[in-house]
Amino acid sequence: MTASKAQPIGRDCIAVALDVSTLEEAKRLAGAVAPHVGVLKVGLELFVRYGTSAVEAIAPFGVPIFLDLKLHDIPETVGRSVASARDLGVRFLTIHASGGPAMLRAAANAAGDQLRLLGVTVLTSISPDDLRSIGVSAPVDEHARSLARACHDAGVTGLVTSALEAPVLRRELPSSFLVTPGIRPSGAARGDQSRVATPGDAVRAGADLLVVGRPIRDAADPAAAARAIADEVDAALAERA
Numbered sequence: 001m002t003a004s005k006a007q008p009i010g011r012d013c014i015a016v017a018l019d020v021s022t023l024e025e026a027k028r029l030a031g032a033v034a035p036h037v038g039v040l041k042v043g044l045e046l047f048v049r050y051g052t053s054a055v056e057a058i059a060p061f062g063v064p065i066f067l068d069l070k071l072h073d074i075p076e077t078v079g080r081s082v083a084s085a086r087d088l089g090v091r092f093l094t095i096h097a098s099g100g101p102a103m104l105r106a107a108a109n110a111a112g113d114q115l116r117l118l119g120v121t122v123l124t125s126i127s128p129d130d131l132r133s134i135g136v137s138a139p140v141d142e143h144a145r146s147l148a149r150a151c152h153d154a155g156v157t158g159l160v161t162s163a164l165e166a167p168v169l170r171r172e173l174p175s176s177f178l179v180t181p182g183i184r185p186s187g188a189a190r191g192d193q194s195r196v197a198t199p200g201d202a203v204r205a206g207a208d209l210l211v212v213g214r215p216i217r218d219a220a221d222p223a224a225a226a227r228a229i230a231d232e233v234d235a236a237l238a239e240r241a
């Protein structure tokens with residue numbers, strides 16, 4: 001967060017992942033949490049099943065939509081797909097930073113002014129051992145830093161990373177917009193996530209937007225869970241101010 005930006009409020013820093021299998025469930029979850037969060041995320045599960053209808057079903061809640069497709073293909077295909085997403089009116093779209101400079105540039109050129117591209121650095125489910133097993137010998141934060149720099153150089157200013165690398169990326173690229181999945185309130189199950197942080201720690205690490213899925217989706221009362229996370233974020237933002 002730069003000094004010139006207005007101080008955000010906790011609610012605005014939360015993107016809820018609508019990771020459910022039907023549009024009815026997605027609308028129910030969106031309706032419960034929309035008053036308490038800043039962004040609703042449509043991911044692969046809904047998009048593969050319903051396509052653009054998933055975005056159209058969530059739009060009436062009046063909350064910015066994050067389309068999490070993690071595009072990774074040749075530059076021409078990604079550029080044209082980004083243009084399609086731009087025309088849907090979503091606010092955020094993910095692409096894989098590892099797609100290379102030409103792919104990132106094609107995406108940036110297609111995005112226009114309203115769509116914010118987010119370059120996924122190292123998935124939060126990847127552990128240091130996983131990274132080594134796919135032939136990357138650099139430490140996670142070093143690899144995330146190289147990918148973040150490639151995004152920045154191509155004009156992609158949003159970055160997806162775990163909160164653990166956020167301080168390094170914030171130092172390296174102070175004006176970038178940092179999005180952190182792998183958020184686990186104290187005591188919550190990790191599931192398949194490897195590099196996790198509490199909402200408060202993610203904000204203190206410099207995150208701008210926290211992606212929260214299962215801790216809200218699987219809560220007995222998703223609205224109350226979202227409010228509790230927003231309160232924790234507010235407290236951390238106050239410390240950061």
Ligand code: C5P
Nearest residue numbers: 017043123124181193211212213214215
């Ligand atoms: O909170 P939870 O682990 O359930 O959040 C998972 C959601 O975050 C999924 O929608 C997943 O696609 C998304 N995500 C992620 N790691 C990334 C980018 C997005 O877990 N690097």
